Amino acid sequence: TFVAVVFTLKLPLSYAQSQSAIQPATEQARGISYIWWSMFWVAVVVFVAVMLLLAWGLWRGKSKKPTQLSYLASRNLVIVAGIAVPLVTVICLVGGSLMLGRSLSASPPDNALEVRITGWMWWWQIEYLDENSNTIATTANELHVPINRPIQIYLESGDVIHSFWVPQLHGKTDLIPGRTNSSWFEVDASGTFRGQCAEFCGLQHALMGFLVVSEPQAEFDVWFANQQAPAQPAENNGVLAGQRVFFEAGCHQCHTIRGTDAAGTAGPDLTHLASRQSIASVTRRNSRAHLGGWVADPNGIKPGAKMPMSQLDAKELSDLLDYLQSLH
Ligand code: CUA
Incomplete structure (x- = not known):
């Protein structure tokens, strides 16, 4: 709840960019946002129901002498309100989030743009790859992507465990030394999205941010051509x-x-x-x-x-x- 409040209020971060999981800009983030809101409203219903029952109990206890429920009625109350309802609620929420997890881990379509992102204490190395996985452009802390194209990212670490998280684009994926994790998303609107390392990685973990800039293909092409070129003499x-x-x-x-x-x-x-x-x-x-x-x-x-x-x-x-x- 605390995290939700912080992100909903958009408390000032070190760089003025929104970082909200409930302002999704991709299909994947919309799924996560949907689960978030589902859990939120289920929690609201449970909270209100419990409060109403409590109020009713207090009011009844004041106005009448305590009444003893029959054995059958109290047993049914425990079975329904104490076991069945919570069980069904939890099964639905867990089932929903497992199904979402499965759909998030599906592999991307074939025409994905491939990018390798390596976490370092405390910055992000970003390499664009060709079809043979050779690096064709390297930059840092600012990932540019064309809109309406799947982006496949390979996540590696140069030192300790980090976690790649852009709340508006996808869930968290860890960067673990010695292995390559992957994730993908497709942004459908132009924008700048703030990302943040989400795994404690040392002194400057909190200041290990990055930006994802999504732009129309033509703008991206200009940026990308420039990034591939050497520096001007x-x-x-x-x-x-x-x-x-x-x-x-x-x-x-x-x-x-x-x-x-x-x-x-x-x-x-x-x-x-x-x-x-x-x-x-x-x-x-x-x-x-x-x-x-x-x-x-x-x-x-x-x-x-x-x-x-x-x-x-x-x-x-x-x-x-x-x-x-x-x-x-
Ligand atoms: Cu890198 Cu926390």
Whole structure:
């Protein structure tokens, strides 16, 4: 109930996006929402019935002398109200949720777009796959999908157990080290949906968010073509000084920027960093000020983050930000 109240009231989260399981945008989430409302209304009926009986009992007890039910009547009361009704109610609810679980685990249609998502402490690596399961584009914390097309996701973990959860799109699926779990959904409207790690995974579990952006096929195609391309050469954008800082500061040891020698894999791929809405797993909007604050002191924003504090002077930081912001 507490969770329901929080999501229904849409309490402010670290990034202003709705995260409600009862505002579904896929067939799968509609099923989950339907079960949620079924349980809610059954609970309402049971609660009201019990309260009415209690009130009736109190009123009767006050106005009359206590009456003794016959043995047969009290036995029937126990059998019907104490056993039969609860049993039928529980069987219906459990049966409904089992049937829903089965339909959710059905495999997707053949034309699914395949994406591998790897959980890391505390961010999401997103790789788009071709038909041979080779990676054709890599990004982080922002999954773009075309509307009206099934999306097959393969879920893996690079370290500990995480859980992939976008309440408006589907239920939770765990990311478990050493195995690949899968899930699929098809979004039928354009929108931005916030997702959240749903399995406690350490200090920054609560700030391990991501976004799913659904858009019409044509818009998705433009985005996808850009994501597959290498970064624009720094000299074309007049940001060579910033690129030099990037390598001198050792950023390339953990980050990849395709089209350059930066090929680190410990942190998110930054090839098209500037195209993303947020940084640090949806902890901050992707603005120059937030990016600067993050680069200067990641642990000030997310204590425990693996990215070290930088030792740049103001000029170097400014040049570096020019370079990072040129990575569209
Ligand atoms: Cu990852 Cu919690």
